[in-house]
Amino acid sequence: MRTTSRIELDKSAVESNINFLREQFGKDVRISSVVKSNAYGHGFEQFVPILKDLGLDHFSVFSTDEALEVYKVTGAQADICVMGFVPDEDMEWVVRNGIEFYVFEIDRLLEAMAVAGKLKTKAKIHLEVETGMNRTGLQRNHLKQAVKYLKNHAGLFEIKGLCTHYAGAESIANYVRVHRQIRAFNSIVRSLRRQGIYPDYCHTACSAAAMIYPKTRMDMVRIGIMQYGFWPGKETLLDYLHKNNLRTDPLKRVITWKSDIMSIKDVREGEFVSYGMSYLAQENKRIAIIPVGYYHGYTRSLSNQGRVLINGQVAQVIGLVNMNMLIADITLIPGATIGDEVILIGSHGDVTISVASFGEFSDQLNYELLTRLPSNIERHVIN
Numbered sequence: 001m002r003t004t005s006r007i008e009l010d011k012s013a014v015e016s017n018i019n020f021l022r023e024q025f026g027k028d029v030r031i032s033s034v035v036k037s038n039a040y041g042h043g044f045e046q047f048v049p050i051l052k053d054l055g056l057d058h059f060s061v062f063s064t065d066e067a068l069e070v071y072k073v074t075g076a077q078a079d080i081c082v083m084g085f086v087p088d089e090d091m092e093w094v095v096r097n098g099i100e101f102y103v104f105e106i107d108r109l110l111e112a113m114a115v116a117g118k119l120k121t122k123a124k125i126h127l128e129v130e131t132g133m134n135r136t137g138l139q140r141n142h143l144k145q146a147v148k149y150l151k152n153h154a155g156l157f158e159i160k161g162l163c164t165h166y167a168g169a170e171s172i173a174n175y176v177r178v179h180r181q182i183r184a185f186n187s188i189v190r191s192l193r194r195q196g197i198y199p200d201y202c203h204t205a206c207s208a209a210a211m212i213y214p215k216t217r218m219d220m221v222r223i224g225i226m227q228y229g230f231w232p233g234k235e236t237l238l239d240y241l242h243k244n245n246l247r248t249d250p251l252k253r254v255i256t257w258k259s260d261i262m263s264i265k266d267v268r269e270g271e272f273v274s275y276g277m278s279y280l281a282q283e284n285k286r287i288a289i290i291p292v293g294y295y296h297g298y299t300r301s302l303s304n305q306g307r308v309l310i311n312g313q314v315a316q317v318i319g320l321v322n323m324n325m326l327i328a329d330i331t332l333i334p335g336a337t338i339g340d341e342v343i344l345i346g347s348h349g350d351v352t353i354s355v356a357s358f359g360e361f362s363d364q365l366n367y368e369l370l371t372r373l374p375s376n377i378e379r380h381v382i383n
């Protein structure tokens with residue numbers, strides 16, 4: 001069965017974004033492609049093969065269930081790293097398949113040690129250290145303990161990485177905090193070296209940090225949002241344009257989200273549209289009903305706020321976004337008929353509905369809107 005909307009991924013846009021990122025970071029910095037949350041809503045199954053074709057060979061995900069989805073695509077041909085959740089019962093699968101994972105609790109190190117011992121292989125770990133975000137990451141005393149275990153059981157571990165995460169590199173307001181974190185991280189690197197611990201990769205940067213603070217790039221960067229063609233925030237884009245004396249956004253949006261008009265009707269002046277009284281027709285209106293609601297990832301906060309494109313013209317979302325439907329005002333698009341394509345995110349000619357424009361309307365970040373796109377919407381790769 002067809003789903004009520006569909007997502008198209010533009011392969012050449014991904015290629016262009018990856019080329020841009022490679023140019024920025026140079027060939028000595030490895031790129032870990034962050035594909036957590038179903039590749040930011042783009043779809044593991046469709047997105048990961050594109051990256052694999054482009055030669056990316058390190059993928060970061062949040063949890064083991066996501067690692068499995070990526071593994072189904074890449075097999076052992078790429079490195080997969082779990083940055084967050086590894087339940088104990090999955091540790092054996094993780095270690096056996098050479099899946100890398102962050103260690104931010106001593107218990108996890110012990111669990112990994114037990115499993116690696118049992119399987120007579122090495123667990124591939126990244127030591128995540130606390131540098132000031134105060135989320136996950138080993139604090140000083142635990143790191144000390146971890147180092148002891150690592151030295152005493154060197155045969156059970158491959159120390160693939162040493163890492164941390166910044167508490168909001170996309171905002172200049174966090175400048176001082178980020179700099180403190182950079183200093184804290186570098187001091188930990190030196191201290192570990194003195195103790196004879198040499199991780200393969202030191203990595204700290206997400207998209208924003210990699211762009212704004214080049215010294216955070218180190219051996220590897222973890223790039224999520226930018227590979228999909230979005231900036232972590234407006235500040236990051238402006239900073240880039242300003243530093244390079246450019247005017248146009250070098251990234252290309254990969255995703256297009258489309259549906260079709262399901263029904264059309266005329267509404268008289270003075271009538272309310274949809275549930276309740278949130279939209280009053282101030283004049284005679286023609287409206288289009290579109291089979292996409294908050295269940296399908298079109299957030300309720302776009303009620304009376306969102307815009308869609310129909311036949312190349314912008315139509316306003318009116319009334320509340322329902323669970324399965326939304327309503328658009330097509331009074332000024334008289335040619336619109338049932339079955340016409342509706343672009344929820346994407347372009348027609350030079351008119352674009354971007355996620356960022358939603359973001360402003362709806363006070364949501366690109367990140368949230370994208371990752372709420374349900375995994376069961378049809379996804380197609382366009383070459």
Ligand SMILES: *Cc1c(COP(=O)(O)O)cnc(C)c1O
Nearest residue numbers: 034165206207222223224225232
């Ligand atoms: C999500 C995530 C990233 C990627 O962030 P972007 O802003 O999308 O580039 C990097 N590192 C960690 C630890 C993350 O959780």
